[in-house]
Amino acid sequence: MAKFRIEFKRNECIGAGPCAAVDPEDFEISPNDGKADLKGGKEEGGLWVKEIVADSADKAMQAVDVCPVAIISVKKIQD
Ligand code: SF4
Secondary structure, three states: OEEEEEEEOHHHOOOOOHHHHHOOOOEEEOOOOOOEEEOOOEEEOOEEEEEEEEOOOHHHHHHHHHOOOOOEEEEEEEO
């Protein structure tokens, strides 16, 4: 299985929400400030990151596509 790394600039999130609609396994809207949270992610120098092991990262890639401010990225880090 491949390994992917999701990176998310939470401080730039405008809370539009479609990421959580297309990829609820990785994103949810915080009831506290209305921004997205990267579920199971951790903060690294202001960036939220999460590694996933899966056959594909199709849903996370959809989140990349639907974010209106382009603050989500997904990279394959291992085949
Ligand atoms: S789609 Fe982008 S701006 Fe909207 S909640 Fe998700 S990360 Fe934030």
